[in-house]
Amino acid sequence: MSSDDYSIRVNGLGKCYEIYETPRDRLKQFIIPPLQRLTGCQPSSYCREYWALQDISFEIRKGESFGIVGRNGSGKSTLLQLITGTIAPTVGTVETRGRVAALLELGSGFNPEFTGRDNVYLNAMLLGMTHDEVDERFDKIAAFADIGDHLDQPVKTYSSGMLVRLAFAVQVQIEPDILIVDEALAVGDALFQKRCFGRIEKLLSDGVTLLFVSHDQESVRTLTNRAILLKGGREVSMGSASQVLLDYRKLLHQEESAYFATLMQPTAEKNQTSVAPAPAPAPASGVSASAAESLTSSLSKEQPSGDEAHSAIAGRADQMSFGDGGVEVVSVGTFDREGEPCAVFYPGDVIRIRIDCVSRIDTDCINVGVRIRSREGIKIYSWGTLNQDMQVLAGLREGDLFWKRQIKAGEQFHVWLECDCTLGSNLYEIQASISYEAKPDYSAQRILHWKDEAAFFQTLMRQDEYFFGGISDLHMAARW
Known part of the structure; x- marks a missing residue:
């Protein structure tokens, strides 16, 4: 890959959080270690470190679709937040090229007291669009969201499905260079999900880079070319989407086996047999x-x-x-x-x-x-x-x-x-x-x-004898 051929470059990325047992320990950490350093003493630590993400590196080419899979708590959302810039990395670097549209959390960036209409303008302008550009595209946004009269009601009255409809409708209308989609689409109904995936495929055909996170393995397999599997904030495997999903299924099977082994432990001890x-x-x-x-x-x-x-x-x-x-x-x-x-x-x-x-x-x-x-x-x-x-x-x-x-x-x-x-x-x-x-x-x-x-x-088809289109023969017949 040439130096100018990437949309996202992640190098040695890591995010560490400090965990405190009590608020008093947080205050001690803020005051005592700096004083100890001034006096030449070894600074004390009143917290423990939790690495939500550690040593992650990859590059995504322009126009490529890239998936991120892993169990809850594996670091997927943290990685997306680092890429979008909503949180800062502890170590490593992230580079993005082009306009980024991200759908990470339901209604992120929305004011719950404002109406849906007001939030469309607010959210779109925060993403870099002018008022005139929003005016020009408002009808398309409203049609895609398809929430009817609720558009003029306060967002705090919306269901989770209505929130994600409106958020996605705004994001895809800013013509992004990079589209980042988290699990948020999972709350939409079947018709809305079909519309979303159709729109994503249209963006991919237009050369937009996609970063996609989902527990739905078939969606990841269909929409992405490459993927990365995370566990405990670390990379387990990276490669073609099909190979990474196979590794994911192996990981799920392995952890399920360990879980059932734990459940069987008391019975095994009682019988004095190996588990x-x-x-x-x-x-x-x-x-x-x-x-x-x-x-x-x-x-x-x-x-x-x-x-x-x-x-x-x-x-x-x-x-x-x-x-x-x-x-x-x-x-x-x-x-x-x-x-x-x-x-x-x-x-x-x-x-x-x-x-x-x-x-x-x-x-x-x-x-x-x-x-x-x-x-x-x-x-x-x-x-x-x-x-x-x-x-x-x-x-x-x-x-x-x-x-x-x-x-x-x-x-x-x-x-x-x-x-x-x-x-x-x-x-x-x-x-x-x-x-x-x-x-x-x-x-x-x-x-x-x-x-x-x-x-x-x-x-195959013998087109001069029997022919149909699609993935399956419904044995359709005509009458007149």
């Missing part, structure tokens, strides 16, 4: 306890905690996989109606997916499933053996329950998933998973093995 860092949930009614005990025993041997868990998972499989172990996906393949290997399908064909698995434990309560994503990273469909089991339990279809199948240690088995091809022309990725389901309703799930990019297939 499994990622135990399976208690079995559902009617399910043998031995299955859960077998799974827990296996995981206690195979699944270390903390950073070791991440390394062990990566070592056992590959960088596209994660899970507690015990049962694994060995391979995934796509086949045609006759069972022959096939990677290209047409509307009306039958798609058959074979998932080969191996178990190292005795267990039941297993679900084998897939998720299908388009080339753009959009989730098209997810389904598994448990979905069919739920239909059987509801009396909607007949058959045996895979969920009750007893799987033995060392057993190799496979599952066929079959469907008609109703997908539009595209390249599709199959993600495969095996999960332990304590209850047959997805309410108590533990991922044993998840595999991204397990297989790929393509759909």
Whole structure:
């Protein structure tokens, strides 16, 4: 990247806060250490340091879309505030080039006593627009916000959704060079979110740089090219959005395993047995306890905690996989109606997916499933053996329950998933998973093995025979 080719440059950024136990300690810190320095003594400290962000560096090119992901408290909002200049860094530097529009907190910069109309003028002029420019664009702002007569009511009477509507409508009308969006859009209704994402995509096509923060992984995958994952104020990974989101899912899985291990600690101590860092949930009614005990025993041997868990998972499989172990996906393949290997399908064909698995434990309560994503990273469909089991339990279809199948240690088995091809022309990725389901309703799930990019297939059209546009065939018919 050339020296002039960036919109945002962050170098060695860190933010430290001083935490005081009592107001008296704050006063002591203000007075005593300076006096000690004057007398040549070692200054005392009456506070403890909390680093909300530490040693963060990256560059974002002009016109690039960049995502920030991480759990609550990981430092995402602090990083955005440092970039926008609302707080000053303790160490490091931030450089931005161009006009910055930021949507960080609901109604930030709004006066609650003023009407929505007054706040539009106030907020827009604070962002650098003139009164005449606001006059010229006011109708567009009002139309985008779509809050009707409430525009002339005090902002303090607005709901959170109305606040973010008005704030976003103002921000996108100042024609920013850099648009920074935090989780605020999550409070909007579905129609408003659709309008917002459409506007963001229009800005991206116009060369605007986007810095996007969200817990919605599909939004991050769709809107951004690169991303950074934060944990405890530090960088965990940075790279393509798809790779960072995979690392994020691994991190969430790892922390969830540690949480359940903590819950199981008293029980383990009572029984004087070793604690499994990622135990399976208690079995559902009617399910043998031995299955859960077998799974827990296996995981206690195979699944270390903390950073070791991440390394062990990566070592056992590959960088596209994660899970507690015990049962694994060995391979995934796509086949045609006759069972022959096939990677290209047409509307009306039958798609058959074979998932080969191996178990190292005795267990039941297993679900084998897939998720299908388009080339753009959009989730098209997810389904598994448990979905069919739920239909059987509801009396909607007949058959045996895979969920009750007893799987033995060392057993190799496979599952066929079959469907008609109703997908539009595209390249599709199959993600495969095996999960332990304590209850047959997805309410108590533990991922044993998840595999991204397990297989790929393509759909094409025979345009002279059968053609439709979009992502799925609705089998529409015409009448006259």
